[in-house]
Amino acid sequence: AALLWRGYALPPVPAGVAPDAGTASAGPGPKDAGPAFRNSIAVLPFTSLSADAEDAYFADGLADVLLNRLASLDGLKVIARNSSFKYKDRNVDVREVGKALGVATVLEGSVQRAGGRLRVVAQLVDTRDGSHLWAQTYDRGREDVFAVQDELATDLARQLLDQLTESDEQALTARSTSDPAALELYLQAVQVTLPGTIGRQDWERVCELVLAALRRDPDFVDAWTLLATCHNQVAFLAGTERDAVESTRRVAQGLAASTRALQLDPGNSAALLVHAQLARRDGRAVDSLLMISETLRRAPNDVEALGGDGLTRNSLGLDPRLAERSLRRAMDLDPLSAPTHRQLAFALTRQGRFDEAKAVLDDAIARFPGFSPLRLDRAGIARIAHGDHEAALVVLGAGLGEASSRIAMVEQIAMQYLDLGAIEPFERWSSRLAGMAPGNEIGQARIWLAAVAGGRAAEALAVARTPSPTSTTSLVNAYAEMAMAAGKPQAAIDILLHQLPQIALDSPAPAYFQAMSELGSIVRLSLALAQAGQADTARRIAGDIIRDARLSMLPGEFACQRAALAAVLGQREAALAALREHVARLGPDGYRSCVGLRDPGGAPLPAWNAMADDPAFMAIDADFTRRRAAQRARVLAASEPAWPADVPDPLAAP
Numbered sequence: 001a002a003l004l005w006r007g008y009a010l011p012p013v014p015a016g017v018a019p020d021a022g023t024a025s026a027g028p029g030p031k032d033a034g035p036a037f038r039n040s041i042a043v044l045p046f047t048s049l050s051a052d053a054e055d056a057y058f059a060d061g062l063a064d065v066l067l068n069r070l071a072s073l074d075g076l077k078v079i080a081r082n083s084s085f086k087y088k089d090r091n092v093d094v095r096e097v098g099k100a101l102g103v104a105t106v107l108e109g110s111v112q113r114a115g116g117r118l119r120v121v122a123q124l125v126d127t128r129d130g131s132h133l134w135a136q137t138y139d140r141g142r143e144d145v146f147a148v149q150d151e152l153a154t155d156l157a158r159q160l161l162d163q164l165t166e167s168d169e170q171a172l173t174a175r176s177t178s179d180p181a182a183l184e185l186y187l188q189a190v191q192v193t194l195p196g197t198i199g200r201q202d203w204e205r206v207c208e209l210v211l212a213a214l215r216r217d218p219d220f221v222d223a224w225t226l227l228a229t230c231h232n233q234v235a236f237l238a239g240t241e242r243d244a245v246e247s248t249r250r251v252a253q254g255l256a257a258s259t260r261a262l263q264l265d266p267g268n269s270a271a272l273l274v275h276a277q278l279a280r281r282d283g284r285a286v287d288s289l290l291m292i293s294e295t296l297r298r299a300p301n302d303v304e305a306l307g308g309d310g311l312t313r314n315s316l317g318l319d320p321r322l323a324e325r326s327l328r329r330a331m332d333l334d335p336l337s338a339p340t341h342r343q344l345a346f347a348l349t350r351q352g353r354f355d356e357a358k359a360v361l362d363d364a365i366a367r368f369p370g371f372s373p374l375r376l377d378r379a380g381i382a383r384i385a386h387g388d389h390e391a392a393l394v395v396l397g398a399g400l401g402e403a404s405s406r407i408a409m410v411e412q413i414a415m416q417y418l419d420l421g422a423i424e425p426f427e428r429w430s431s432r433l434a435g436m437a438p439g440n441e442i443g444q445a446r447i448w449l450a451a452v453a454g455g456r457a458a459e460a461l462a463v464a465r466t467p468s469p470t471s472t473t474s475l476v477n478a479y480a481e482m483a484m485a486a487g488k489p490q491a492a493i494d495i496l497l498h499q500l501p502q503i504a505l506d507s508p509a510p511a512y513f514q515a516m517s518e519l520g521s522i523v524r525l526s527l528a529l530a531q532a533g534q535a536d537t538a539r540r541i542a543g544d545i546i547r548d549a550r551l552s553m554l555p556g557e558f559a560c561q562r563a564a565l566a567a568v569l570g571q572r573e574a575a576l577a578a579l580r581e582h583v584a585r586l587g588p589d590g591y592r593s594c595v596g597l598r599d600p601g602g603a604p605l606p607a608w609n610a611m612a613d614d615p616a617f618m619a620i621d622a623d624f625t626r627r628r629a630a631q632r633a634r635v636l637a638a639s640e641p642a643w644p645a646d647v648p649d650p651l652a653a654p
Contacts (some may be wrong), residue, residue: 098127
């Protein structure tokens with residue numbers, strides 16, 4: 001428990017020192033650049049000079065192996081593959097690379113295999129002026145690939161560090177296999193993964209290649225680790241394709257592969273990390289975080305572990321300052337990672353540092369315009385933190401021009417209007433969505449809302465009681481809220497329990513949540529139970545949740561939820577204090593899940609009865625109602641986001 005809540009201490013990155021005068025070099029010596037200059041490097045993809053174009057995998061794999069070995073040294077800042085390999089097949093100026101990646105040196109190289117010979121040329125370049133600091137050529141027999149790997153890694157490390165420890169030497173020459181054919185199959189698999197974002201068929205190919213390598217060498221630890229990663233990725237993609245059975249099967253296969261890797265090499269940090277990732281996918285987020293913490297103890301510069309630490313702390317609602325620390329370090333090592341920018345902005349948002357979060361997101365949107373979650377988060381800050389739906393719609397509308405993110409923008413524009421109860425514009429945008437993505441649940445939600453708007457209660461409830469198993473959390477919560485507002489709390493209960501399978505109303509087992517995204521749904525469930533007259537069950541669930549330490553880690557972060565839960569429990573003063581805290585931090589628009597809900601008569605839901613005669617509560621409630629009505633009026637009076645002129649509008653389609 002102490003490890004989980006207090007976190008771990010990241011050791012500082014040691015500064016580089018002056019070069020050893022006795023180090024051998026085939027090129028010019030390093031410049032007198034001061035101690036901070038030499039301890040940062042980006043390994044760019046090697047160029048393949050082999051006659052066979054398909055031999056390129058060997059050059060890519062050799063660079064990847066070298067990068068991973070250097071990254072194991074505490075004294076170096078080594079840019080992650082995700083960022084450095086974005087320069088593959090590009091004619092780049094190393095000075096610009098140095099600025100973009102924040103490094104003082106860049107390693108370039110070439111690989112040529114012809115007949116029985118292997119020739120590798122490597123050169124270390126100063127990113128200040130593009131001059132060469134060191135160069136070496138390795139000309140060996142083709143079967144000497146392992147020796148070349150070892151020598152190149154060691155020679156380069158000696159150029160960057162004054163002295164190599166015994167553990168450094170071991171890390172630089174560590175071999176996971178001694179079978180050249182198994183290594184070739186493994187490197188082919190690595191080469192498939194290099195684009196970063198690949199599809200399910202590509203990952204299936206990775207699995208095939210790694211399994212072939214393991215048939216040659218059953219003790220190939222790196223191959224077992226990559227196999228576990230492969231199953232992890234296929235499990236994720238199967239989940240997005242709504243194949244829950246295959247996703248579960250792949251998680252089990254991945255855990256078996258990572259377990260085998262750890263049996264062969266208990267100290268292998270890469271194997272432990274993928275085991276942690278699979279545990280998180282298996283629903284064991286706390287176990288995952290503890291394993292990630294151990295990974296970082298072993299490999300404090302592992303960028304995937306740093307990112308996973310930040311993401312898991314964010315999803316569990318743990319101290320965002322620790323999440324921020326890990327994510328800033330991850331971004332330093334992998335500056336071209338859009339997901340890391342997003343998670344850092346989330347950690348800042350959780351601390352109420354909205355201006356900083358907006359700055360991170362604005363910078364990331366400019367760098368990665370096609371990564372739609374960045375715009376969604378930026379719009380969310382405008383809406384939730386400032387109650388400004390107009391600004392949120394502007395941000396989303398600006399993303400309609402990007403083909404890769406258009407569907408996500410349309411979906412969230414529709415949800416903005418739905419959140420304000422603006423049915424007509426919601427139906428327009430959800431109709432667009434249905435035309436672009438026929439299976440999208442929000443696109444189909446217009447059917448439900450049309451029934452509500454038309455007074456066809458039976459039709460609306462029939463749709464609401466049979467939600468899709470893959471419905472988004474936001475849509476499920478919207479259905480539940482509207483059912484409560486229509487005076488049909490049992491429909492809301494049915495919808496929410498479908499979304500929260502871990503909660504059984506007839507069981508004394510505590511209600512719990514694995515991710516913060518589930519918290520809002522559980523709060524709505526307790527409100528719906530109170531409205532349905534199931535006060536004892538509502539109080540039991542509210543009590544389980546409000547005692548969770550995550551709700552009080554930061555002042556204000558979960559004030560709205562705490563207020564609603566306290567109201568269900570009849571804790572009047574606690575509920576009022578939480579509401580005041582919420583107003584001070586986020587403003588009144590965030591009351592959507594608490595004060596903002598109304599019964600059919602327009603009064604607050606029954607869960608708030610304990611507050612009904614409190615003047616302070618009524619003042620807050622009246623202010624919220626006024627502000628929300630004004631915001632709705634402004635949004636309806638304003639122009640809707642403009643559809644791109646060069647893109648056919650789905651509304652105009654026959």
